[in-house]
Amino acid sequence: MCKLERKGISNTCAAGVTESTALDQSARRGLNPTAALQSLIVKPIPFTAAKKILEKHHYLHSMPGGTKLAFGVFLGERLEGAITFGSGPANDT
Numbered sequence: 001m002c003k004l005e006r007k008g009i010s011n012t013c014a015a016g017v018t019e020s021t022a023l024d025q026s027a028r029r030g031l032n033p034t035a036a037l038q039s040l041i042v043k044p045i046p047f048t049a050a051k052k053i054l055e056k057h058h059y060l061h062s063m064p065g066g067t068k069l070a071f072g073v074f075l076g077e078r079l080e081g082a083i084t085f086g087s088g089p090a091n092d093t
Contacts, residue, residue, distance in 0.1 A: 039075055039076070040074065040080075041074045042072070042083070043074065045071060045079070049072065051063040053082040054084070064086060066088065067086040068085060068087065069086070071084070
């Protein structure tokens with residue numbers, strides 16, 4: 001169950017996907033992100049929560065059609081943004 005569902009926002013989350021955060025900052029692989037980026041957590045959220053954020057803050061003010069997965073970007077417990085993935089328009093040629 002998504003954490004936001006427990007807070008009263010009901011909808012389905014990305015099945016089989018768990019939250020993601022940097023586990024081993026001491027490995028020093030690749031570029032070193034800033035402290036703020038190291039604090040971000042990405043995890044599945046309900047489509048309704050992603051839609052609310054996108055309608056308010058995205059320049060198109062809408063949820064993209066064909067959205068299959070919705071993830072929230074959290075700083076601590078605060079939801080700061082949304083990322084969606086989906087299928088693009090079909091090419092019928």
